[in-house]
Amino acid sequence: MLDRPAHIGETPDTFTGNRALDQEEPLLFEIGRPDATGVDLEDAPDVAPRLGGLERKEAIGLPGLTEPETMRHYVRLSRKNYSIDAGLYPLGSCTMKHNPRLNEKMARLEGFADIHPLQPQSTAQGALELLETLAHWLMTLTGMRAVALSPKAGAHGELCGMMAIKSAIVAKGEGATRNVVLIPQSAHGTNPATAALLGFSVRVVPAAEDGTVRAQAVREALGPDVAAIMLTNPNTCGLFEREIVEIAEAVHDAGAYFYCDGANFNAIAGVARPGDFGVDAMHINLHKTFSTPHGGGGPGAGPVVLSERLAPFAPIPFLRREGEKIELVEHASGTQSFGRMTAFHGQMGMFVRALAYMLAHGGDGVTQASKDAVLSANYVRASLRDVMTQPFGDRPCMHEVLFDDAWLKGTGVTTLDFAKAMIDEGYHPMTMYFPLVAHGAMLIEPTESESKASLDLFVATLRSLAKSAKDGDAQRFAQAPRYAPRRRVDETLAARKPVLRWRAA
Amino acid sequence: MRYHPLSETDRRDMLATIGVANVEALYADAPASTVLEEPLDLPRHKSEVEVERILSRLSARNMSAGRVPFFLGAGAYKHHVPASVDHLIQRSEFLTSYTPYQPEISQGTLQYLFEFQTQVALLTGMDVANASMYDGSTATAEAVLMAHRLTRRRKALLSGGLHPHYAEVVRTVSRLAEDDVVRMPPDILGAEDLIGKIDDSLSCVVVQTPDFFGNLRGLAAIGEACRKHGALLIAVFTEAVSLGLLASPGAMGADIVVGEGQSIGNALNFGGPYVGLFATRHDYVRQMPGRLAGESVDADGRRSYVLTLSTREQHIRRDKATSNICTNSGLCALAFTIHMTLLGEAGLRKLAKLNHANAVALAGMLEKLPKVDVLNKSFFNEFTVRVNGDAASLVEKMAAKGVLAGVPVSRLLPNAGLDDLLLVASTEINTHEDRAAFVAALEETL
Numbered sequence: 001m002l003d004r005p006a007h008i009g010e011t012p013d014t015f016t017g018n019r020a021l022d023q024e025e026p027l028l029f030e031i032g033r034p035d036a037t038g039v040d041l042e043d044a045p046d047v048a049p050r051l052g053g054l055e056r057k058e059a060i061g062l063p064g065l066t067e068p069e070t071m072r073h074y075v076r077l078s079r080k081n082y083s084i085d086a087g088l089y090p091l092g093s094c095t096m097k098h099n100p101r102l103n104e105k106m107a108r109l110e111g112f113a114d115i116h117p118l119q120p121q122s123t124a125q126g127a128l129e130l131l132e133t134l135a136h137w138l139m140t141l142t143g144m145r146a147v148a149l150s151p152k153a154g155a156h157g158e159l160c161g162m163m164a165i166k167s168a169i170v171a172k173g174e175g176a177t178r179n180v181v182l183i184p185q186s187a188h189g190t191n192p193a194t195a196a197l198l199g200f201s202v203r204v205v206p207a208a209e210d211g212t213v214r215a216q217a218v219r220e221a222l223g224p225d226v227a228a229i230m231l232t233n234p235n236t237c238g239l240f241e242r243e244i245v246e247i248a249e250a251v252h253d254a255g256a257y258f259y260c261d262g263a264n265f266n267a268i269a270g271v272a273r274p275g276d277f278g279v280d281a282m283h284i285n286l287h288k289t290f291s292t293p294h295g296g297g298g299p300g301a302g303p304v305v306l307s308e309r310l311a312p313f314a315p316i317p318f319l320r321r322e323g324e325k326i327e328l329v330e331h332a333s334g335t336q337s338f339g340r341m342t343a344f345h346g347q348m349g350m351f352v353r354a355l356a357y358m359l360a361h362g363g364d365g366v367t368q369a370s371k372d373a374v375l376s377a378n379y380v381r382a383s384l385r386d387v388m389t390q391p392f393g394d395r396p397c398m399h400e401v402l403f404d405d406a407w408l409k410g411t412g413v414t415t416l417d418f419a420k421a422m423i424d425e426g427y428h429p430m431t432m433y434f435p436l437v438a439h440g441a442m443l444i445e446p447t448e449s450e451s452k453a454s455l456d457l458f459v460a461t462l463r464s465l466a467k468s469a470k471d472g473d474a475q476r477f478a479q480a481p482r483y484a485p486r487r488r489v490d491e492t493l494a495a496r497k498p499v500l501r502w503r504a505a
Numbered sequence: 506m507r508y509h510p511l512s513e514t515d516r517r518d519m520l521a522t523i524g525v526a527n528v529e530a531l532y533a534d535a536p537a538s539t540v541l542e543e544p545l546d547l548p549r550h551k552s553e554v555e556v557e558r559i560l561s562r563l564s565a566r567n568m569s570a571g572r573v574p575f576f577l578g579a580g581a582y583k584h585h586v587p588a589s590v591d592h593l594i595q596r597s598e599f600l601t602s603y604t605p606y607q608p609e610i611s612q613g614t615l616q617y618l619f620e621f622q623t624q625v626a627l628l629t630g631m632d633v634a635n636a637s638m639y640d641g642s643t644a645t646a647e648a649v650l651m652a653h654r655l656t657r658r659r660k661a662l663l664s665g666g667l668h669p670h671y672a673e674v675v676r677t678v679s680r681l682a683e684d685d686v687v688r689m690p691p692d693i694l695g696a697e698d699l700i701g702k703i704d705d706s707l708s709c710v711v712v713q714t715p716d717f718f719g720n721l722r723g724l725a726a727i728g729e730a731c732r733k734h735g736a737l738l739i740a741v742f743t744e745a746v747s748l749g750l751l752a753s754p755g756a757m758g759a760d761i762v763v764g765e766g767q768s769i770g771n772a773l774n775f776g777g778p779y780v781g782l783f784a785t786r787h788d789y790v791r792q793m794p795g796r797l798a799g800e801s802v803d804a805d806g807r808r809s810y811v812l813t814l815s816t817r818e819q820h821i822r823r824d825k826a827t828s829n830i831c832t833n834s835g836l837c838a839l840a841f842t843i844h845m846t847l848l849g850e851a852g853l854r855k856l857a858k859l860n861h862a863n864a865v866a867l868a869g870m871l872e873k874l875p876k877v878d879v880l881n882k883s884f885f886n887e888f889t890v891r892v893n894g895d896a897a898s899l900v901e902k903m904a905a906k907g908v909l910a911g912v913p914v915s916r917l918l919p920n921a922g923l924d925d926l927l928l929v930a931s932t933e934i935n936t937h938e939d940r941a942a943f944v945a946a947l948e949e950t951l
Contacts, residue, residue: 064849111564126566295836344776363547
């Protein structure tokens with residue numbers, strides 16, 4: 001009889017806690033040793049140290065693993081993750097689509113991966129041309145005047161766009177008076193957080209009964225104190241903001257700016273241009289629209305496109321071409337640029353991946369991708385509309401379809417239970433409880449990279465689960481997930497008694 | 506268009522199920538004036554071989570670090586990354602997963618983030634670390650904002666040895682948030698008087714070690730002065746390998762430690778993506794920005810990991826959140842943690858010693874040249890030299906000879922009268938031949 005390791009806990013029906021391919025893996029601190037190492041470095045030559053007496057005296061306490069142990073540790077961990085390569089990942093507003101490996105191969109070309117951000121610009125002209133080409137694609141697709149490449153993620157892009165807006169307002173001498181930002185109820189949480197970070201106060205604009213924002217509601221909220229509106233289009237309910245042009249006009253008439261959250265650009269890329277809506281600034285999540293892999297939470301990249309009137313305030317660095325030579329302008333002096341958002345030039349590795357995707361798709365393929373994403377979402381909507389409920393009625397959606405939990409009323413099954421039951425069926429759940437404007441929201445985004453067979457199986461699975469819920473099999477849902485590497489994890493305990501690192505017992 | 510699995514027949518069938526004639530009908534909510542009638546002026550789709558050709562040609566126009574004797578640093582360092590690191594981070598389940606919102610099927614990501622947090626806390630000598638930030642510079646700006654929240658003061662003092670880009674990022678955010686920043690003049694010798702500038706108005710003092718010019722800085726006295734005046738000490742590093750050899754910022758009294766983790770596991774990538782490290786004291790954890798993985802149990806009592814303390818974050822607190830950040834550098838953090846695991850304490854110390862020894866050897870060779878002065882008293886793997894002339898044009902000329910010689914200080918600090926200063930870094934990748942080539946090219950050019 002094996003002694004079960006302490007980290008395994010009570011339940012499993014094997015001696016080890018392993019379940020065939022699903023193997024338990026201790027923390028590296030429990031299996032590593034201070035003297036173990038997986039690298040074979042040459043010995044340092046003897047020199048008189050020049051460390052000014054600041055050497056470390058105590059042990060760090062870092063364990064190491066040999067190379068074979070390291071491989072096994074991380075391979076075992078990897079097998080406890082769901083991924084887009086393993087199955088449909090319908091996270092609304094997060095956009096999990098196929099990640100082509102060509103992108104990875106290109107990003108690892110030595111002329112991109114192995115160049116230093118501060119080597120002479122004359123020795124990195126190919127890299128600068130890549131930035132210029134990417135910028136051209138982004139400006140063409142959005143119909144905008146300029147692009148700031150350096151923001152490192154979508155929320156960083158939001159910050160960049162709002163910094164440009166604040167700078168423009170300050171330049172007009174209205175910095176003290178325009179201190180309010182309008183944000184719809186349904187907005188991403190990053191929008192109000194970004195506005196607050198820059199010292200703006202937030203005024204919430206209610207959504208109409210159909211889930212969109214009305215120009216009239218915006219007009220009522222506008223005033224001489226308003227600096228900008230932050231609006232997502234298509235919005236987080238998966239709907240196109242029908243009155244977007246009137247909203248933009250109203251905002252501009254009031255002397256304010258229109259920040260568009262570009263999180264959902266993948267629904268309209270190649271179909272409609274934000275510049276034509278009257279947008280002044282919009283970030284583009286390269287991983288959502290242009291398929292750079294999200295690596296368990298990052299890195300992302302959040303380039304920001306800017307209108308004519310905001311272009312002068314763009315952050316450094318930016319590109320300037322003179323004949324054959326491309327210059328990266330790294331200092332703000334002599335410009336109206338609001339300054340620097342990050343060290344160096346942004347997420348080069350992500351830019352290579354995004355451009356590889358753009359070139360492989362072409363303008364025609366980007367348009368097709370948007371249309372297929374919208375087609376797939378509507379297909380899911382049409383295939384589930386008789387068993388699930390939509391908060392804003394049955395009407396065409398964009399690249400994601402929003403259901404609520406009205407159809408679960410009286411079953412004893414919650415949105416969370418339903419999502420966890422999807423895990424047992426081999427699916428990553430959809431986005432839950434967001435946007436907040438829908439009760440018990442379930443936001444499904446299948447993307448353009450699912451085959452019809454994949455969508456049909458997904459729909460059939462959800463229909464079976466829906467039937468099971470309505471038939472009163474609440475137990476199935478309460479116990480879910482039953483077959484994942486872990487059963488339901490106690491999030492309350494984790495927050496109440498935070499254990500954020502390993503410590504020696 | 507090999508990435509699109511739907512066929513024309515599929516599309517027709519799907520449209521029939523939806524009950525619309527064509528996909529354009531699904532865009533009916535978009536004002537007609539905004540829907541494009543003509544395709545945009547962009548190239549058509551290309552085959553895999555064509556894409557490779559285009560990007561390979563662009564790549565070939567850049568001088569890559571591995572091809573030449575290479576001595577650049579200034580916040581980004583070329584180190585050897587073991588092959589298994591890149592192999593492991595490319596596993597589908599790591600590469601193509603999202604934020605671990607569903608812990609039951611994300612234990613892989615959550616456990617490595619928990620391990621990463623522990624490694625960063627140990628290295629920095631702090632109690633807790635988060636699951637990473639965008640990079641060192643944005644982490645520094647977030648640390649300043651955190652100090653403002655903790656002290657309810659809104660004025661930061663930045664050392665003149667802080668990386669100029671980092672200082673600019675802090676200043677940009679602060680200016681637009683209407684906070685105060687005092688930035689000391691460039692401190693080439695690490696001799697500035699910070700303590701004399703510390704008073705009760707400050708929320709924090711930001712000091713880098715090794716600093717931008719390569720000097721090692723003792724922090725204990727600055728930390729003491731900060732405590733006396735109710736300010737926090739924020740310690741910054743741009744070269745994570747240095748932590749293997751040097752006293753930890755935590756041991757020297759730092760309250761928040763931030764830095765760049767690119768050196769461990771991550772390529773140069775022309776400046777990004779990198780991985781910001783962020784650690785602090787236990788008492789401050791609820792004001793820390795960014796994601797956190799924590800330990801818990803599942804319904805069967807088994808040890809499990811989960812994203813936690815998210816009540817600080819934007820998706821719950823919205824305009825009251827600790828920051829607007831809603832991501833981390835997951836994959837770069839994974840590369841860091843795998844490389845760190847391979848190194849272990851023994852490997853990291855050896856790597857750090859090797860870096861230092863190579864830099865000492867190079868400094869020794871440069872000190873013998875009549876037209877070159879090494880300015881630092883102390884350094885880790887990077888130091889500042891004064892050359893007889895303009896460092897930027899020197900670097901250009903040496904590049905033409907096939908040596909990437911260093912970073913001219915004027916690239917980051919123009920118009921500061923520092924045109925004759927060159928930052929030179931040397932890591933474990935540099936051989937004796939590289940150093941000899943460097944010295945020969947330098948002598949020829951000066």
